[in-house]
Amino acid sequence: MKNSFDVLFNPDSVAIVGASEDPSKMGHQCVDSLKDRGFKGKVYPVNPNPNIKEVLGIKTYPTLVSIPEKKIDLVIIVVPARLVFGVLDECKDKGVKGAVIITAGFKELGHQDGRNLQKDMAEIADRAGIKIIGPNTFGMVNTHIGLNASFSPYLSQLKKGGIAVISQSGGIAHVIVNQGVAENIGFSKVVGLGNRCNVEYADLLEYLVDDDDTDVILLYIEGIDDPRRFISAAKEAALKKPVVACKVGKSPAAYKPAYSHTGSIAGKYELYEAAFKQSNIISASDCEELLDIAKILSLSAPPKGNRIAVLSFQAGPGIMITDVCSTKGLELPSFSDKTKKTLEETLPPMTIMTNPVDLGFARGWETLNKVIRAVLEDSNIDALIFFMLPHPVVPFKELFKGMVDLKKEYGKPVVMCINSHQMETQDVIDVFEKNSIPVYTTPERAAKALSGLVRYGKVIG
Amino acid sequence: MKNSFDVLFNPDSVAIVGASEDPSKMGHQCVDSLKDRGFKGKVYPVNPNPNIKEVLGIKTYPTLVSIPEKKIDLVIIVVPARLVFGVLDECKDKGVKGAVIITAGFKELGHQDGRNLQKDMAEIADRAGIKIIGPNTFGMVNTHIGLNASFSPYLSQLKKGGIAVISQSGGIAHVIVNQGVAENIGFSKVVGLGNRCNVEYADLLEYLVDDDDTDVILLYIEGIDDPRRFISAAKEAALKKPVVACKVGKSPAAYKPAYSHTGSIAGKYELYEAAFKQSNIISASDCEELLDIAKILSLSAPPKGNRIAVLSFQAGPGIMITDVCSTKGLELPSFSDKTKKTLEETLPPMTIMTNPVDLGFARGWETLNKVIRAVLEDSNIDALIFFMLPHPVVPFKELFKGMVDLKKEYGKPVVMCINSHQMETQDVIDVFEKNSIPVYTTPERAAKALSGLVRYGKVIG
Numbered sequence: 030m031k032n033s034f035d036v037l038f039n040p041d042s043v044a045i046v047g048a049s050e051d052p053s054k055m056g057h058q059c060v061d062s063l064k065d066r067g068f069k070g071k072v073y074p075v076n077p078n079p080n081i082k083e084v085l086g087i088k089t090y091p092t093l094v095s096i097p098e099k100k101i102d103l104v105i106i107v108v109p110a111r112l113v114f115g116v117l118d119e120c121k122d123k124g125v126k127g128a129v130i131i132t133a134g135f136k137e138l139g140h141q142d143g144r145n146l147q148k149d150m151a152e153i154a155d156r157a158g159i160k161i162i163g164p165n166t167f168g169m170v171n172t173h174i175g176l177n178a179s180f181s182p183y184l185s186q187l188k189k190g191g192i193a194v195i196s197q198s199g200g201i202a203h204v205i206v207n208q209g210v211a212e213n214i215g216f217s218k219v220v221g222l223g224n225r226c227n228v229e230y231a232d233l234l235e236y237l238v239d240d241d242d243t244d245v246i247l248l249y250i251e252g253i254d255d256p257r258r259f260i261s262a263a264k265e266a267a268l269k270k271p272v273v274a275c276k277v278g279k280s281p282a283a284y285k286p287a288y289s290h291t292g293s294i295a296g297k298y299e300l301y302e303a304a305f306k307q308s309n310i311i312s313a314s315d316c317e318e319l320l321d322i323a324k325i326l327s328l329s330a331p332p333k334g335n336r337i338a339v340l341s342f343q344a345g346p347g348i349m350i351t352d353v354c355s356t357k358g359l360e361l362p363s364f365s366d367k368t369k370k371t372l373e374e375t376l377p378p379m380t381i382m383t384n385p386v387d388l389g390f391a392r393g394w395e396t397l398n399k400v401i402r403a404v405l406e407d408s409n410i411d412a413l414i415f416f417m418l419p420h421p422v423v424p425f426k427e428l429f430k431g432m433v434d435l436k437k438e439y440g441k442p443v444v445m446c447i448n449s450h451q452m453e454t455q456d457v458i459d460v461f462e463k464n465s466i467p468v469y470t471t472p473e474r475a476a477k478a479l480s481g482l483v484r485y486g487k488v489i490g
Numbered sequence: 491m492k493n494s495f496d497v498l499f500n501p502d503s504v505a506i507v508g509a510s511e512d513p514s515k516m517g518h519q520c521v522d523s524l525k526d527r528g529f530k531g532k533v534y535p536v537n538p539n540p541n542i543k544e545v546l547g548i549k550t551y552p553t554l555v556s557i558p559e560k561k562i563d564l565v566i567i568v569v570p571a572r573l574v575f576g577v578l579d580e581c582k583d584k585g586v587k588g589a590v591i592i593t594a595g596f597k598e599l600g601h602q603d604g605r606n607l608q609k610d611m612a613e614i615a616d617r618a619g620i621k622i623i624g625p626n627t628f629g630m631v632n633t634h635i636g637l638n639a640s641f642s643p644y645l646s647q648l649k650k651g652g653i654a655v656i657s658q659s660g661g662i663a664h665v666i667v668n669q670g671v672a673e674n675i676g677f678s679k680v681v682g683l684g685n686r687c688n689v690e691y692a693d694l695l696e697y698l699v700d701d702d703d704t705d706v707i708l709l710y711i712e713g714i715d716d717p718r719r720f721i722s723a724a725k726e727a728a729l730k731k732p733v734v735a736c737k738v739g740k741s742p743a744a745y746k747p748a749y750s751h752t753g754s755i756a757g758k759y760e761l762y763e764a765a766f767k768q769s770n771i772i773s774a775s776d777c778e779e780l781l782d783i784a785k786i787l788s789l790s791a792p793p794k795g796n797r798i799a800v801l802s803f804q805a806g807p808g809i810m811i812t813d814v815c816s817t818k819g820l821e822l823p824s825f826s827d828k829t830k831k832t833l834e835e836t837l838p839p840m841t842i843m844t845n846p847v848d849l850g851f852a853r854g855w856e857t858l859n860k861v862i863r864a865v866l867e868d869s870n871i872d873a874l875i876f877f878m879l880p881h882p883v884v885p886f887k888e889l890f891k892g893m894v895d896l897k898k899e900y901g902k903p904v905v906m907c908i909n910s911h912q913m914e915t916q917d918v919i920d921v922f923e924k925n926s927i928p929v930y931t932t933p934e935r936a937a938k939a940l941s942g943l944v945r946y947g948k949v950i951g
Contacts, residue, residue: 053883055851133850134840181881183911198806203879203909204932210911251809280816283809286846290805315934316810344751345659348712348744349777355741379595385747389594392514418664420642422514448664450644450671471665473776 033160034236037127038171038218040102041070043178044093044123046116047107047132048074048084055131055180056107059168060084066185067175071098093119100124105168105178110134110146113164117150121157128154129178130163136224137165137290151227160232166223167199172216173242179221190215191244191327192320193237195230197222197251198290201277204316205249213455214324217242229255231262238266247323248274249316251287256304263308271326271485273311275319276301309488311481321474322481325467329442331486332411336362337479338404339385341416342392342423346448347385349472350414357480361385362409371403394427401432405439412442412483414475419449429457433464442482444468446475494621495697498588499632499679501563502531504639505554505584507577508568508593509535509545516592516641517568520629521545527646528636532559554580561585566629566639571595571607574625578611582618589615590639591624597685598626598751612688621693627684628660633677634703640682651676652705652788653781654698656691658683658712659751662738662777666710669781674916678703690716692723699727708784709735710777712748717765724769732787732946734772736780737762770949772942782935783942786928790903792947793872797823798940799865800846802877803853803884807909808846810933811875818941822846823870832864855888862893866900873903873944875936880910890918894925903943905929907936 031039043063049056056076063072064085074084077091090096093104093116101123106116110132120128135147147164154161162169168179170187177185187206192215196202199221206219217240220233230248237243246266253259266272278287279298305312311326313319337359341347351361361384364372372382375396381387386404391397404410415432417423436443445461445468447454458468469475492500504524510517517537524533525546535545538552551557554565554577562584567577571593581589596608608625615622623630629640631648638646648667653676657663660682667680678701681694691709698704707727714720727733739748740759766773772787774780798820802808812822822845825833833843836857842848847865852858865871876893878884897904906922906929908915919929930936 053853055883058882138840186911196806198804198809200802200804200806200808200877200879201810202806203804204807207879207909207911249806251806277806277810277813279813282816282822283813286805286809286812286842286844286848290809290842290848316932317934341661343659343661343664344747345657345661345663345710345712345738346665347661348659348747348751349662349738351747352738352740352744355743361743379599381747381751383747387747387751390516416661418661418668421519422516448668450647450668471777473778 033126033158036102037160037162038176039174040127040176042073042098042101043070043103043105044073044075044096044101045105045107046075046093048076048089050081050084057084058180058182059105059107059131060087061182062177062179062185066177066182068177069175073101093123096123103127103129103178105129105131107131107180113150114153117153120159125159128159128161129166129168130161130226131166131168131180133165135164147224147226154227160228161226162220162228163223164226166221167202169218169220171218184219186210187219188213188215191217191242192247192323193217193240193243193245194219194247195222195233196220196249197225198249199223201249201316205247205320208317208320213459214320229258231255231258234262234266234272238269244270245323245326246270246272247319248272249319250274250276250301251278251290260304260308263310267309267488271311272309273313273319273322273326273481274305275313275316311484313481317474318477321469321478325444325478325482326485328462328467329465329482331482331489332442333486334411335359335483336409336411338407338410338413339416340388340401340404340413341385342388343416343418344381344387346416346446346472347387350416350446350476351385353473353476354480357477359476359480359483364404365407365409368403368407371399375399392423394424394431397428398431401435405435405441410441412444412479414444414446414479416446416472416475419447419454429460433461433466436464436466442479444475444479446470446472494587494619497563498621498623499637500635501588501637503534503559503562504531504564504566505534505536505557505562506566506568507536507554509537509550511542511545518545519641519643520566520568520592521548522643523638523640523646527638527643529638530636534562554584557584564588564590564639566590566592568592568641574611575614578614581620586620589620589622590627590629591622591687592627592629592641594626596625608685608687615688621689622687623681623689624684625687627682628663630679630681632679645680647671648680649674649676652678652703653708653784654678654701654704654706655680655708656683656694657681657710658686659710660684662710665777666708666781669778674920675781675785690719692716692719695723695727695733699730705731706784706787707731707733708780709733710780711735711737711762712739712751721765721769724771728770728949732772733770734774734780734783734787734942735766736774736777772945774942778935779938782930782939786905786939786943787946789923789928790926790943792943792950793903794947795872796820796944797870797872799868799871799874800877801849801862801865801874802846803849804877804879805842805848807877807907807933808848811877811907811937812846814934814937815941818938820937820941820944825865826868826870829864829868832860836860853884855885855892858889859892862896866896866902871902873905873940875905875907875940877907877933877936880908880915890921894922894927897925897927903940905936905940907931907933
């Protein structure tokens with residue numbers, strides 16, 4: 030049997046209450062998000078103005094109840110705050126299971142009236158079995174059915190994928206998915222929790238852990254009101270699927286605005302760090318690292334341990350990778366005697382053969398093949414980071430094909446770091462990532478991402 | 491009178507000793523870098539093989555001395571190590587003032603022979619008045635005369651600009667300029683110091699401080715052998731031009747490979763941090779932050795103090811900016827009573843009017859104009875960060891034009907943070923940056939960059 034969340038994320042019909050003809054209004058953008066952008070269900074704009082017959086060519090209705098269809102699954106509410114309760118009443122009559130309340134003006138106001146209003150809202154919704162995303166949200170997206178229940182039409186172009194994004198802040202959710210669009214990373218669901226009326230992080234952790242479209246759960250957190258429930262939900266989820274989180278508020282200066290934003294108590298960063306650890310959440314220190322770690326977790330199984338080999342055509346970036354690895358708890362051990370022997374026999378005399386290896390001018394594929402094979406075979410090594418700057422003298426084609434084959438053969442995680450001034454490398458990146466080899470552009474990003482994967486390996490031990 | 495560095499960076503003639511017909515050889519790439527890529531001086535490939543008459547259509551000579559021109563300014567040496575000394579002898583006879591020695595196999599080998607060879611090399615060069623970039627380097631670039639004295643032909647496409655990059659590691663120099671190419675950032679000179687035979691960081695600091703093409707000096711450091719001289723040169727330079735540096739080696743694991751790389755003692759990171767502070771160097775913790783800070787320093791005068799206002803259409807990124815600002819020593823003070831009054835009169839009732847300001851749905855230009863003006867006029871505020879996600883309802887054109895005008899009117903530093911999934915915003919970015927308003931894509935990057943600018947403000951006090 031479908032629960033409310035199933036209906037919320039997979040509705041057959043969506044009504045937009047507050048739909049507008051005026052392109053400068055959010056109520057217009059919400060209709061735009063659902064028209065001809067992949068959603069196959071029914072879409073009903075609702076506007077009480079009798080002169081408005083249609084929005085973007087879709088017939089409008091004056092009220093929710095006047096829609097001929099008996100049941101409406103999801104309602105997007107984008108009317109002034111004082112009208113929201115009336116709409117919720119109609120929702121009950123229409124058997125609505127999910128509501129996205131974009132309207133602001135509740136708990137985030139910081140006064141008792143706002144808090145009371147939101148409490149009332151939660152009670153009404155709970156009694157009617159309605160799950161509310163928001164209020165004070167941009168909305169949410171389910172890429173796998175083309176559902177863009179938000180005021181950002183361009184979110185319809187998000188690529189389908191396995192990463193679910195749950196963020197209190199709509200702005201930061203956009204920052205994260207914008208990086209995803211630029212780097213061709215796919216998402217399953219993107220949710221702006223906003224004020225969290227009756228849907229909390231814990232609810233979505235419980236739902237997403239059984240969501241077949243979601244491989245990794247990414248959380249962006251300003252503050253949490255019920256840490257005990259959060260920790261318990263995260264702990265259970267993290268054993269089945271990786272949960273990676275970033276918490277804003279390293280400084281007290283950010284606590285107050287965080288409260289004003291979505292009505293959440295930011296609290297001490299250290300307490301959150303401890304809670305994350307206790308719940309087996311992989312923590313990230315900024316948005317980029319957050320998505321970088323989510324990507325590696327969605328593409329690659331974790332290594333057996335934290336012992337990393339670094340191969341690089343350029344020593345400097347290899348040293349940078351080593352440095353970041355060490356500060357993030359990864360080790361670069363010595364190679365086994367067998368590997369050492371192979372490297373000595375294979376690499377030219379002046380190259381650096383210790384870990385991190387500077388391949389220098391050893392660029393024939395035969396040589397590279399022997400070196401990579403020896404390193405992946407080495408029982409001292411759990412995972413490999415390979416750095417390169419594309420240069421005319423590097424045998425790309427063989428290297429790229431060979432690396433995919435060797436990764437398959439040995440099964441150990443491989444991270445490619447390809448730093449290029451050219452954009453056309455996206456094709457190459459796509460092939461690697463289809464073959465479970467995540468690609469990053471800078472040494473720092475590659476090392477930080479692998480550290481996240483290693484930490485998840487410890488969780489599922 | 492021109493000194494050796496003037497000639498090194500502005501040669502009228504360049505010889506490539508070790509020029510090769512084989513595209514897989516560095517000696518071929520070095521010729522490619524200088525042919526039809528903007529360099530107006532003379533180019534002489536040198537190869538002793540009598541069967542090779544030309545490389546890439548340029549007539550070759552069997553030796554340096556056989557070139558008919560009496561004097562050669564710059565020689566790029568890309569022959570096996572055992573042949574380098576012979577070439578240096580010929581350099582003396584040809585009045586060479588600068589040499590780029592790409593060849594490796596000297597101090598970085600870590601044994602006494604290697605160290606001795608390099609010492610001999612320095613003595614010969616010093617006696618002949620030759621400044622050596624390298625050995626063990628990719629080379630160097632002077633964009634302002636189209637000189638690409640390196641084995642990376644694509645470095646010829648670097649945009650002219652005011653940032654000089656001095657890096658021990660060629661790989662990291664490439665990582666830095668690749669970011670520059672992707673983000674349309676210009677460079678003056680890019681130098682791979684390599685083993686630093688007789689040209690050290692201190693030498694280039696002394697030279698670049700008087701280089702009219704250079705506004706900001708960027709250093710990437712693995713290790714320094716003469717810290718006293720470095721500190722004194724940096725201190726003097728930093729009073730005239732900003733010097734920004736990143737030092738690898740936060741972990742001991744990176745010390746050893748750093749030595750093997752270019753023969754430098756990495757040493758304790760903390761000591762370097764202290765030395766940077768003492769020399770008024772602005773430090774950065776990774777390559778991205780390094781170039782981000784160099785960019786803001788090249789575009790904007792520093793603010794009078796560390797008191798920042800944050801304006802944002804989305805609260806979450808505003809909070810993230812606040813958070814990073816606070817951890818980086820920037821303050822977000824309360825606005826003056828006058829500003830508070832203007833904000834209350836101008837912004838819709840539910841927006842957050844304290845610093846960081848959430849502009850919310852206040853999107854008419856008239857409103858924005860009043861708010862930005864009030865904030866820039868506020869005597870509590872030294873600089874502004876403005877965050878936005880492009881959205882159909884934002885009045886871009888007026889905002890962009892208006893921001894440029896207001897920046898001119900009030901003179902305080904303004905940083906734009908534009909987070910977009912679209913690449914076409916580069917045009918917008920270019921207009922802002924031509925008008926001294928640096929643009930960054932993420933909240934974190936914007937805040938870290940501004941922190942660098944504020945720190946430089948303290949240096950020049």
